Amino acid sequence: MIGRMRERVVAACDGASKGNPGPAGWAWVVGDGDERTPVRWESGPLGRTTNNVAELTALEQLLAAVEADVPLEIRMDSQYAMKAVTTWLPGWKRNGWKTAAGKPVANQELVVRIDELLAGRSVDFRYVPAHQVDGDPLNDFADRAASQAASAQEAAGSALGSPEPPPSPDTPKASAPRRKAPRRTGGGATSTRGGGASARTIKAKFAGRCLCGRSYAAGESIAKNPQGWGHPECRTAEA
Secondary structure: OEOOOOOOEEEEEEEEEOOOOEEEEEEEEEEOOOOOOEEEEEEEEEEEEOHHHHHHHHHHHHHHHEOOOOOEEEEEOOHHHHHHHHHHHHHHHHOOOEOOOOOEOOOHHHHHHHHHHHOOOOEEEEEOOOOOOOOOHHHHHHHHHHHHHHHHOOOEEHHHOOOOOOOOOOOOOOOOOOOOOOOOOHHHOOEEOOOOOOOOEEEOOOOEEOOOOOEEOOOOEEEEEOOEEEOHHHHHHHO
16 A cells, blocks of 8 residues: 555556457556656556456556545546546446446446545546647556556566556657758858848858949858849849
């Protein structure tokens, strides 16, 4: 059991099924004081089952791992698991664990167990979308750990000294900042902007004469004119 680390614990849980139904696994993770850095986590295999069973099992395992007197925030990306315990559960209980259509509640044993674990404790559920570039880091960790457990069908966790689960192939990578291509310069000269002209200008390497008849000195800004290089204002007038 995880004891009282502070007044409020922020955690995440997730389940995965490769095929739905298929090889499945669950995982939970508890965050540090910054609510972003995993400090404890656990994951486990479920054999072949559905994603919903994996999601509910992850929640059950997390609630069982955190002491009941610790206020808890749980971050999840499963709408089904969250609604099952926050929206639908009261009605299911009133109806004798039957849905509004009179059918038996799916995964009833797990839901009943979660209901027992929630009794008398302070728990806030927070939905976070999965597989986002800048998504919730705790949920991302739980997602990756559950996926690894489903694939490997082996238990893992901080108590076992397991390494951090690998990145998820389903999460897009952040785009790298686009680098501007260097501007090409004529004759090895340095490019610049000048004279209010929209055309590229450079520093003249040698003295020369503009089409207007006036000369320019080495190092003076010049621009490409229709008949050659010259003063930027002449280029503006003739272009």
